[in-house]
Amino acid sequence: MSALRAVDVRVVLNGGAVPVDGVSLRVETGGWLGVIGPNGAGKSTLLKALAGLLPYQGTVTLDPAPDGRKRRDLARALAYVAQQPTLPPDVSVHEYVLLGRTPYLGYLGNPGRHDREIADEALTRLELESLARRRLGTLSGGERQRVALARALAQQPRILLLDEPTSALDLGHQQQVLELVDRLRLDDRLTVISTLHDLTAAAQYADRLVLLDRGRVAAAGLPAEVLSVSRIREVYRALVSVTTDTSGRPVLNPVRPLDGLRPCRRDVDSV
Ligand SMILES: Nc1ncnc2c1ncn2[C@@H]1O[C@H](COP(=O)(O)OP(=O)(O)O)[C@@H](O)[C@H]1O
Ligand SMILES: [Mg+2]
Numbered sequence: 001m002s003a004l005r006a007v008d009v010r011v012v013l014n015g016g017a018v019p020v021d022g023v024s025l026r027v028e029t030g031g032w033l034g035v036i037g038p039n040g041a042g043k044s045t046l047l048k049a050l051a052g053l054l055p056y057q058g059t060v061t062l063d064p065a066p067d068g069r070k071r072r073d074l075a076r077a078l079a080y081v082a083q084q085p086t087l088p089p090d091v092s093v094h095e096y097v098l099l100g101r102t103p104y105l106g107y108l109g110n111p112g113r114h115d116r117e118i119a120d121e122a123l124t125r126l127e128l129e130s131l132a133r134r135r136l137g138t139l140s141g142g143e144r145q146r147v148a149l150a151r152a153l154a155q156q157p158r159i160l161l162l163d164e165p166t167s168a169l170d171l172g173h174q175q176q177v178l179e180l181v182d183r184l185r186l187d188d189r190l191t192v193i194s195t196l197h198d199l200t201a202a203a204q205y206a207d208r209l210v211l212l213d214r215g216r217v218a219a220a221g222l223p224a225e226v227l228s229v230s231r232i233r234e235v236y237r238a239l240v241s242v243t244t245d246t247s248g249r250p251v252l253n254p255v256r257p258l259d260g261l262r263p264c265r266r267d268v269d270s271v
Pocket of ligand 1: 013015017019037038039040041042043044045046
C-alpha cells in the first residue's frame with residue numbers, strides 16, 4: 001500500500017519558473033523514500049508541494065486519506081520539517097513542541113495531560129529535556145533542528161516529510177536523528193520522505209531513492225540502482241567511487257579529478 005503517491009506534480013512559481021516539472025513518486029507505508037539531487041534540483045520545492053504548503057499541478061494522494069479537507073486534518077496525517085525552520089525566538093522549547101498537538105485540540109482548547117505526555121516523550125526522544133525551558137532564540141542550529149523534529153513527532157503524523165533534517169547536525173547527532181527516525185518507522189510504521197544532502201547517508205537509511213535533476217526525476221529505485229558512478233558524474237558533475245557496505249548498500253567516496261576543472265563543466269560528458 002502506498003502511503004503517499006504523487007502523479008505528475010508540477011510547481012510553477014510566480015515568475016514562471018518551474019522548479020518541479022512532472023514528478024511522480026510513491027512511498028509504501030512504513031517506507032523511507034530519500035529525495036536526492038544537486039543544489040537547486042527542486043527537492044525542497046517538491047517537499048513543500050507534497051506537504052500542501054505550495055500550490056501545484058498534478059495529484060498527491062494519501063492512503064489512508066485525511067479525515068477531512070481542513071489544514072488540521074492534513075496535519076494529523078502528515079508533518080513537515082523545513083530545512084531551516086523559522087522558530088519564534090521568545091517561545092520556550094517545551095511550549096513549541098507542545099504546539100505540535102494543535103491539530104488535535106478543539107477551538108480555544110488547551111493541551112491536556114495526554115498532549116503534555118506526548119510532547120514530553122518527543123523531547124526525551126531527541127534528548128532535549130535539559131533545554132525544555134530555553135527560549136528558541138538562544139539555541140544553536142543543531143538544537144533548533146532537533147526541536148523542529150520533536151514538534152513534528154508530537155504531531156504524531158503517519159507521514160513525516162523532512163527537508164535535510166541533519167544539515168546542521170554534527171556526526172553524532174546526525175546518526176542519532178536518522179536512527180531515531182528509522183526506529184519510528186519500524187516501530188510505528190511511520191512513513192518517511194526526506195531530502196538528504198549526504199548521499200551515503202541517504203543510501204544507508206532510505207529504502208528507495210528518487211534522484212531529481214532540474215525539476216525532473218533522473219532516476220528512481222533502490223539506492224544501489226540509483227547511485228552509480230556514471231549517474232553521479234552526469235547529474236552532480238562529481239567524480240566518486242562507489243563501494244558497498246556490509247549490508248550491501250552503496251558508499252560514495254569522492255575522488256579527486258586529475259584535471260580539477262573538467263567534471264564541473266556541463267558540456268563535458270567524459271572524464
Ligand atoms: N520562491 C522562489 N522564487 C524563485 N525561485 C525559487 C523559489 N523557490 C525556489 N526557487 C528556485 O527553484 C529551484 C529549486 O529550488 P529548491 O527546491 O530549493 O532546490 P533544492 O532544495 O533541490 O536545492 C532553484 O533554482 C531555486 O532558486
Ligand atoms: Mg533544499
